Amino acid sequence: MRIGVLTGGGDCPGLNAVIRGVVRKGVQTYGHEFVGFRDGWKGPLQGLTRPLGVPEVRGILPRGGTILGSSRTNPFKIENGVEQIKNNLAELGIDALVAIGGEDTLGVASKLTDLGVNVVGVPKTIDNDLGATDYTFGFDTAVNIAMEAIDRLHTTAESHHRCLVVEVMGRHAGWIALHSGLAGGANVILLPERKFDIDQVCAYVEKRFEIQYAPIVVVSEGAIPDEGDMTLQSGEVDAFGHVRLGGIGQWLAGEIEKRTGKEARTVVLGHIQRGGTPTAFDRVLATRFGLGAIDAVHAGDFGKMVALRGTEIVRVPLQEATRELKTVPVERYDEVEVFFGN
Amino acid sequence: MRIGVLTGGGDCPGLNAVIRGVVRKGVQTYGHEFVGFRDGWKGPLQGLTRPLGVPEVRGILPRGGTILGSSRTNPFKIENGVEQIKNNLAELGIDALVAIGGEDTLGVASKLTDLGVNVVGVPKTIDNDLGATDYTFGFDTAVNIAMEAIDRLHTTAESHHRCLVVEVMGRHAGWIALHSGLAGGANVILLPERKFDIDQVCAYVEKRFEIQYAPIVVVSEGAIPDEGDMTLQSGEVDAFGHVRLGGIGQWLAGEIEKRTGKEARTVVLGHIQRGGTPTAFDRVLATRFGLGAIDAVHAGDFGKMVALRGTEIVRVPLQEATRELKTVPVERYDEVEVFFGN
Amino acid sequence: MRIGVLTGGGDCPGLNAVIRGVVRKGVQTYGHEFVGFRDGWKGPLQGLTRPLGVPEVRGILPRGGTILGSSRTNPFKIENGVEQIKNNLAELGIDALVAIGGEDTLGVASKLTDLGVNVVGVPKTIDNDLGATDYTFGFDTAVNIAMEAIDRLHTTAESHHRCLVVEVMGRHAGWIALHSGLAGGANVILLPERKFDIDQVCAYVEKRFEIQYAPIVVVSEGAIPDEGDMTLQSGEVDAFGHVRLGGIGQWLAGEIEKRTGKEARTVVLGHIQRGGTPTAFDRVLATRFGLGAIDAVHAGDFGKMVALRGTEIVRVPLQEATRELKTVPVERYDEVEVFFGN
Amino acid sequence: MRIGVLTGGGDCPGLNAVIRGVVRKGVQTYGHEFVGFRDGWKGPLQGLTRPLGVPEVRGILPRGGTILGSSRTNPFKIENGVEQIKNNLAELGIDALVAIGGEDTLGVASKLTDLGVNVVGVPKTIDNDLGATDYTFGFDTAVNIAMEAIDRLHTTAESHHRCLVVEVMGRHAGWIALHSGLAGGANVILLPERKFDIDQVCAYVEKRFEIQYAPIVVVSEGAIPDEGDMTLQSGEVDAFGHVRLGGIGQWLAGEIEKRTGKEARTVVLGHIQRGGTPTAFDRVLATRFGLGAIDAVHAGDFGKMVALRGTEIVRVPLQEATRELKTVPVERYDEVEVFFGN
Structure with a gap:
């Protein structure tokens, strides 16, 4: 078989480990050939390829990012997009595709399957918000980076x-905030899943100041207060009457200063959460996903994606990938509240 | 309630996070009181205690080791041991115990439960070889430390x-070797679960030398060759006629040199795998184990230990902890062989 | 002797190592007694003390921040400030002070010396901008944190x-940008010492995009363009006609996007550069500074501060600490330009 | 000009950064051409080359090891070795060489200079034992790795x-032990420069056990007791009547157990100290050495090597590299003794 591989959406530590797993087992165990498509769905759409064999995947296991490049191109939003993809795949003699990506990339994969393209998916979301799998790779790396930053900030807060x-990633799901806040010993954790009461946050902050040292507040970029409109852009006036000059982290520090009279500072971790070498957990998971994906391709089990359930790699229908967002359940959030304000 | 807490067996990153979780929720949510027992079962046996309240668990989340100290004392191997424990618990007014430890510590816990002591267990094994739980804390930290060492060694091997x-921990189960070898891109991985053929190992080594650079061999301390007696002590003559001057890692490097004519060196990671600050995975798991354990105590659900199943913390009978060793299943080992010699 | 110790100004990895060095040698070698003053000069001003002996400095070597707390209080700006300090020192029976801090803290130390207070200084500036010493502790840690962030960002930039x-610390001196940019393989480095031409920056960016992958620009927070007024606050309209919504990093990314048509993102490292455990370089330097400071106190050599010259710890007059800012010399900046745009 | 580059001796983090600095500035600023010689002096001896231009040095800055490979080949110990080198250089049209290596590699460079070959040297010794320069690259990385290991071991020792x-590198000079022991808070540090008294070591160990927790002893691989013959091989009987089963670290742990009755364990860090990505200090120093070396070549200033003096890169005669070993001076060792046994 001749198999195309592509990576779509935001980059995520572990993408290269998946690619390596797919290619190494595909070539050595099954004798398949591979074509690398560049920049997500843009690759098959425009016929952008690069060589992809065992030599190309040497040494990439510990490297962040993706050697194939990425994009957010959606062929269904481009005229004749699907036709072009089908033509290019036919012309390049591609029998099947391994598509590694998040909701959008796998949504395209799912629809293409319905249109007769042989696709196997590998789920990727640094936010860990895909319902069909216990964990996605990249998440553990992001959580560790955020935790190490929080560890560092404790001594500054104290002194x-x-x-x-600390503003961390998570537009719709607060997993990174939950895990890094729990691991880093945060005194307040705010998630998109539950609107927060700014007075309650300030009460926690003041309580912590009384007990010992200064507090660390970890907030998902998508967290919102229960009053006011946090969908405002930077520069606009918010419902509290203040000009917004940044994201939720900036806003929170401003409010905490005004309401408690204590100094507050913000750190926005941003892109450093998604770059760099993956943790062992993510390298193992990504490699196993790659091995599982090529097994599915070899078995002709298309329209599926690999997923982690407990300690096993299983296959689930691609539609499950996009069915629903896995948000933090209420009991997980309740679980950590014992640490708030203390 | 007045609750005693103890940690037994080898130290493991995350022990302090468990203790903190137990105490924080126990005091703040349930209003319990705590007594710290020192040095494992030696503590209740000899009545060695230390204060254990919220102030004592401040700042210990990121710290390796255990603030309670540890030992391998087994009260069932000491005359009147159990009686002494019961007397001391009564004298100190202890209503229940949280015992954090491995097979031995929880084995004692299980037997004490049968004798009427209220115990809840928290499983601890850095080797991840406890059947009743998907993962134990400390394992992820050890794997990351080993992986980082392997990452470093690649450049030396190449140059x-x-x-x-690289000899890693794992006397009876090869999980650390499997995961760190997979994550570190090892070219051969040897586990206690499958006797290895030294000729096959050398064949992999030679193949790798031909393809590219030099190989990395990751070996569990408990791995054994299919011929010869690796239970020999350092200094004795082994079945291959050589004086054993160290563990299996030393032996392997010697054999590889003799058989392939290539230079080989050994690194024994030893104690650096079990010390230091835990990873985020281990801090989250250990904290959740602690919260789950105090919930069990509060619910009066004794004779149980907490365990991870998928993403959930569940309770299982203490006997399960000691029922069987969780070794690496054959399919997990077969899975990684595609990377051998390449 | 009875000796007071204080730390002033922004926190910096290594402060605790200095305190430990001072106290350990002071007590064990010389038999002195110590008093910890809290929160910089506020401590002697208000008589705020805490115990400071060998037990108090156990385990603090690897910890960031300062166990004594810090502030920017300047007794010369407070009515009767100096008198209060003198009275408090007399009342507490303090024979000499060790003052650890930057330009401001040591400026106070220098003036107090002239007024008859026995002070020995230890220089502290994370920006490494003190002329009298080759290096200050904390700088190496900050540079390593920034470098690791840049390492991580390369893979995202490529993908x-x-x-x-990347905006790093450095209001008046660009040492952190210079060293972290050089170590991280940045494609452009911008410092406060040399106004930059935004067109030239964009030319480097475009050149790099042509050659390979995407560029990383490292910029000191105090860097300024050669036109326009970068002293503007966030929210104001700058000389380029754009509303400023953040620091120089934000501004640069905006300009690069507008001028080159390429996507650009900003990461502001902020406080994570100054927290956390110090590197070996900083722990060794800080410890040696501490040992050197107590030697100076014991020798009665007041009005001096310790400094690093080559590999030696020497004593220089306290006035030198404040005499001039050590900025990046033109030849060091020229040296790195070979890497720009490439 | 056409310039050859080679790396000799043990690998060391920063070698690739030197190569990159040499090539980038050589090509871009001066317009020179480069030839990579493989495996140290073996390369020019046998005419083993590899391409070396700007594309070949992309991305190597953060990588440990050397892309050119290394060996300990000495052409002066091979018949007609020098003649062969001269012939190969002439045949390849090489005008000058940049030789990166330690005492041996630079010794060859020095002698070849006397025989009319144009060589500029770059000093490399992970042990930091070269007299002509304040620091060599690789040393800071090794010290940080050792310190991090010691940090980890503290919690195990306590529990x-x-x-x-902890046995660290350093056959003839104890710099790594001195700095990592100081930075890691070791309770005893043993160096090759000063024979140690095993009774004194045990006294420190016992004192520390009394004061608090368990001690960490850091020992250079080349440290020797004041009695007995530590030049013995593993397996032989030493002057204390014990069979030697490893290096000095193993021996020490054995003696400590016998003499104090306390449990003792050894960790031999070995090769993990020399692999992996360099610290910022080493990347900056190595890059500056590379830039300085190509400046020297361009200026025709042969027979020199680059060196660090304070914060400046200077040129010194190649003979200085081999003149004398830079051992730890007595005052640096005395300086740290205040921490022993405490």
Whole structure:
């Protein structure tokens, strides 16, 4: 078989480990050939390829990012997009595709399957918000980076009697905030799943100042207060009457200063959460996903994606990938509240 | 309630996170009181205690080791041991115990439960070889430390055309070798679960030298060759006629040199695998184990231990902890063989 | 002797190592007694003390921040400030002070010396901008944190064809940008010492996009363009006609996007550069500074501060600490330009 | 000009950064051409080359090891070795060589200079034992790795009441032990420069056990007791009447157990100290060495090597590299003794 591989959406530590797993087992165990498609669905759409054999995947296991490049191109939003993809796949003699990506990339994969393209998916979301799998690779790396940043900030918070607000990734699901906040010993954790009461946050902050040292507040970029409109852009006036000059982290530090009279500072971790070498957990998971994906291709089990359930790699229908967002359940959030304000 | 807490067996990153979770929720949510027992079962046996309240668990989340100290004392091997424990618990007014430890510590816990002591267990094994739980804390930290060492050794192996043998923990189960070898891109992985053929190992080593650079061999301390007696002590003559001057790692490097004519060196990671600050995975798991354990105590659900199943913390009978060793299943080992010699 | 110790100004990895060095040698070698003053000069001003002996400095070597707390209080800006300090020192029976801090803290130390207070200084500036010493502790840690962030960002820049702007500390001196940019393989480095031409920056960015992947631009927080007024606050309209919504990093990414048509993102490292455990370089330097400071106190050599010259710890007059800012010399900046745009 | 580059001796983090600095500035600033010689002096001896231009040095800055390979080949120990080198250089049209290596590699460079070959040297010794330069690259990385290992071991030592002996690199000079022991808070540090008294070591160990927790002993591989013959091989009987089963670290742990009755364990860090990505200090120093070396070549200033003096890169005669070993001076060792046994 001749198999195309592509990576779509935001980059995520472990993508290269998946690619390596797919190619190594595909070539060595099954004798398949591979074509690398560049920049997500843009690759098959425009026929952009690069060589992809065992030599190309040497040494990429520990490297972040993706050697194939990525994009957010959606062929269903481009005129004749699907036709072009089918033509290019035929012309290149591609029998099957391994598509590694998130909701959007796998949504395309799912629809293409219905249109007769042989696709196997590998789920990728650094936010860990895909319902069909216990964990996605990249998440553990992001959580560790955020935790190490929080570890560092504790000593600054202590030395300066200053509240520190750490804004982490998570637009719709708060898993990174939950796990990094729990692991880093945060005193307040705010998630998109539950609107927060700014007065309650300030009460926690003040309580912590009384007990010992200064608090660390960890907040998902998508967390929102229960009043006011946090969909405002930077520069606009919010419902509290203040000009917004940044994301939720900036806003929170401003409010905490005004309401408690204590100094507060914000750190926005941003892109450093998604770059760099993956943790062992993510390298193992990504490699196993790659091996599982090529097994599915070899078995002709298309329209599926690989997933982790407990400690096993299983196959689930591609539609499951896009069915629903896996948000933090209420009991997991309740579980950590014992640490708030303390 | 007045609750005693103890940690037994080898130290493991995450022990302090468990203790903190138990105490924080126990005091703040349930209003319980705590007594710290020192040095495992030696503590209740000899009545060695230390104060254990919220102030004592501040700042211990990121710290390796255990603030309670540890030992391998087994009260069932000491005359009147059980009686002494019962007397001491009564005298100290202890209503229940949280015992954090491995097979031995939980084995004692299980037997004490049968004798009327209220115990809840928290499983601890850095080797991840407890059947009743998907993962134990400390394992992820050990795997990351080993992986980082392997990452470092790759460049040395390449620059010097030298085979490097890395001996990692794992007397009876090869999980650390399997995961760190997979994550580190090892070219051969040897586990206690499957006797290895030294000729096959050398064939992999030679193949790798031909293809590219020098190989990395990751070996569990408990791995054994299919011929010869590796239970020999350092200094004795082994079945291959050589004086054993160290563990299996030393032996392997010697054999590889003799049989392939290539230079080989050994690194024995030893104690650095079990010390230091836990990873985020281990801090989250350990904290959740702690919260789950105090919930069990509060519910009066004794004779149980907490365990991870998928993403959930569940309770299982203490006997399960000791029922069987969770070794690496054959399919997990077969899975990684595609990377051998390449 | 009875000796007071204080730490002033922004926190910096290594402060605790200095305190430990001072106290350990002071007590064990010389038999002195110590008093910890809290929160910089506020401590002697208000008589805020805490115990400071060998037990208090156990385990603090690897910890960031300062166990004594810090502040920017300047007794010369407070009515009767100096008198209060003198009275408090007399009342507490303090024979000499060790003052650990930057330009401001040591400026106070220098003036107090002239007024008859026995002070020995230890220089502290994470920006490494003190002329009298080759290096200050904390700088190496900050540079390593920034470098690791840049390492991580390379893979994201490559995968997404995106320019990444990294804003690092350095208001008046660009040492952190210079060293972290050099160590991280940045494609452009911008410092406060040399106004930059935004067109030249964009030319480098475009050149790099042509050659390979996407560029990383490292910029000191105090860097300024050669036109326009970068002293503007966030929210104001700058000389380029754009509303400023953040620091120089944000501004640069905006300009690069507008001028080159390429996507650009900013990461502001902020407080994570100054927290956390110090590197070996900083622990060794800080410890040696501490040992050197107590030697100076014991020798009665007041009005001096310790400094590093080559590999030696020497004593220099306290006035030198404040005499001039050590900025990046033109030849060091020219040296790195060979890497720009490439 | 056409310039050859080679790396000799043991690998060391920063070698690739030197190569990159040489090539980038050589090509871009001066317009020179480069030839990579493989495996140290073996390369010019046997005419083993590989391409070396700007594309070949992309991305190597953060990588440990050397892309050119290394060996300990000495052409002066091979018949007609020098003649062969001269012939090969002439045949390949090489005008000058940049030789990166330690005492041996630079010794050859020095002698070849006397025989009319144009060589500029770059000093490399992970042990930091070259007299002509304040620091060599690789040393800072090794010290940080050792320090991180010691940090990890503290928690194990505490939890188990066990003495831990850490054997680090340093056959003839104890810089790595001195700096990592100081940075890691070791309770005893033993160097090759000063024979140690095993009774004194045991006294420190016992004192530390009394004061608090368990001690960490850091020992250079080349440290020797003041009695007995430590030049013995593993397996032989030493002057204390014990069979030697490993290096000095193993021996020390054995003696400590016998003499104090306390448990002791050894960790031999070995090759993990020399692999992997360099620290910022080493990347900056190595890059500056590379830039300085190509400046020297361009200026025709042969027979020199680059060196660090304070914060400046200077040129010194190649003979200085081999003149004398830079050992730890007595005052640096005395300086740290205040921490022994405490």
